[in-house]
Amino acid sequence: MPEGPSILLMKENLQKFVDKKVMESSGNAKFDKEVLKNKTLKEIRTFGKQTYLIFNEFAVRIHLLMFGSYSIDEQTKPDKNLRLSLVFKKGGIYIYNCSVKLVDLAFLAKIDWEADVMSDQWNPEKARQKLIANPKMMVCDALMNQDIFSGVGNIIKNEVLFRIGVQPESLLGNLPSGKLEELIAEARNYSFDFLKWKRDFVLKKHWLVHTKSICPKCGEKLIKKQTGLGKRRSFYCSNDQKLY
Known part of the structure; x- marks a missing residue:
């Protein structure tokens, strides 16, 4: 399971997508990925082993668990492993084999x-x-x-x-x-x-x-x-x- 320092590195690697608009979204995470389309990624925050992709109305919570991983700009694992992809005008984020959930912004306020x-x-x-x-x-x-x-x-x-x-x-x-x-x-x-x-x-x-x-x-x-x-x-x- 990735520890806090590795999650900070993940944040750094994804930082180039902040203030960019999502053009397409897909994956087998259990929520409607269409809600992410045309939304702008406002901020990336980390809390311990969790990563939060923050938009105006909600956030995407990513926990890589034991076997999760991610890639940038190209999908490197098959669709069955793909929990979430966010495609921007230039490049994209691909998240695999982990927990991906949509949370409201009030959830972030409860985090210590x-x-x-x-x-x-x-x-x-x-x-x-x-x-x-x-x-x-x-x-x-x-x-x-x-x-x-x-x-x-x-x-x-x-x-x-x-x-x-x-x-x-x-x-x-x-x-x-x-x-x-x-x-x-x-x-x-x-x-x-x-x-x-x-x-x-x-x-x-x-x-x-x-x-x-x-x-x-x-x-x-x-x-x-x-x-x-x-x-x-x-x-x-x-x-x-x-x-x-």
Whole structure:
């Protein structure tokens, strides 16, 4: 599943279509695509792992889920995979194998934009209060909770926890206040590192523990385990990451 930094790159790639009029619209998304015809794309906003194509009367919500993708200017996958295409005078947007929904603008007003770790509106204090309110939650679940850290996915989770030396099954209520602050700060810091490395096509070269087998600090074998309520893959070092 693409994480927040990849969705920001998607926004950048689609930006050339802002202020352009949709000439044709098709795809197998479950809404009337005709309503998009002759409408002008006013803005593109992202929230964590979601992309919003905003028009005057409504917005198109795109969530790539596990296997979604997109292409620009040409359709690269068969019609059965095509959820939505928006054709403009010059070029087009093609969205595949994901969730595409039409939402009203009131829906956007309900989104807690301050929960997006990569947004200028990111509010670390609000995140801290949410964490404090869930003392029995594992840190691995907290980082993956989109209401707290919107945009954080499994790669960011594993790398952040290694950076701050915390075992993924640690409970939030057991973390010293300093570690809690590190958790919040590094969720954002690593997300922007991720974005930089992704732009430079070197992201995987910078993974320290995600999908790795040997700890880069002590040389011991990393533990690979499904952790938390979501049973997502965690990679961690029992020597260098403390269980709180």
